[in-house]
Amino acid sequence: MPASKFWYVGMYVPARSRFVKKSTRCERLIDAKDFAKDWYEERVLERRNHKVIEEQSFAAFAQRFQTTQRRQISRGELVEEMFYNDKLKLDNDLLPYLGHIHVSKIDYNLIDTFIAELHAEKGLSQS
Structure with missing residues (x-):
């Protein structure tokens, strides 16, 4: 050649x-x-x-979500316990798996795979 x-x-x-x-x-x-x-x-x-x-990653939007929740707490629209539970779920499950991904890349298949892995890893129920 x-x-x-x-x-x-x-x-x-x-x-x-x-x-x-x-x-x-x-x-x-x-x-x-x-x-x-x-x-x-x-x-x-x-x-x-x-x-x-990177500014449009899932982690960036999760941070904005938590900022919004803090404002809702200060206005009395949300209880502190709900913020704490959401923060635990974000930090322990969602951010390690989805945090680095651009939000436009998150689709049904990715979420379905994530739920299947979470179910297998932690033995969660179908709900």
Whole structure:
């Protein structure tokens, strides 16, 4: 098999723990260098946008939920015991499994798998 006539660009991506390689589809080195610069900048932007994604994780929303519950307690709309029970459930079960996941990625199948694992691990009833 002959070598490709196109230049390739590559870099190590720590978030994926692997080396990523892509064809520039350029035969001239000068064009390949321009492509490589643009491609690298796109990867850097992806990494920066990942910080925004972390702000939309299940853990971030759980923290906002607890802040809302604290305000409800101060207004007399919620009892402290309910906040405590919700916090225990979040800290012990939900956040270890779902905390790092972006909320848009949480779907029926993920929740169903989570419930099945929780049921098997702790021997919970169907309710």
